[in-house]
Amino acid sequence: MEGFLRGLDRKVVLVNCYGPYLNREVLWSHISQSVLLFEHSLILGGDLNFKTSINELWGASVQLDPFVVVIYLFLLDSNLVDICRVPLATTWRNG
Numbered sequence: 001m002e003g004f005l006r007g008l009d010r011k012v013v014l015v016n017c018y019g020p021y022l023n024r025e026v027l028w029s030h031i032s033q034s035v036l037l038f039e040h041s042l043i044l045g046g047d048l049n050f051k052t053s054i055n056e057l058w059g060a061s062v063q064l065d066p067f068v069v070v071i072y073l074f075l076l077d078s079n080l081v082d083i084c085r086v087p088l089a090t091t092w093r094n095g
Contacts, residue, residue: 013039019049037078
């Protein structure tokens, strides 16, 4: 979806994405090679199914996701920013 926000003089492009839990590398590889990232006012939102820190993990046997490094470098290379939801809650508990 694209449009303009009141008070902002440039186009905003909003993409709602649901990232797969398995084979995430395939999705992010396609996104990194797409023209989508050339949009200057891109907002990529939704359930992207990645974590960027240990604070986003719950449970008794928490382990840092090895994909963290891949997604961190992707965000850095693409000039994207991960905005943390506050308060942090799991999707199955947020109502």
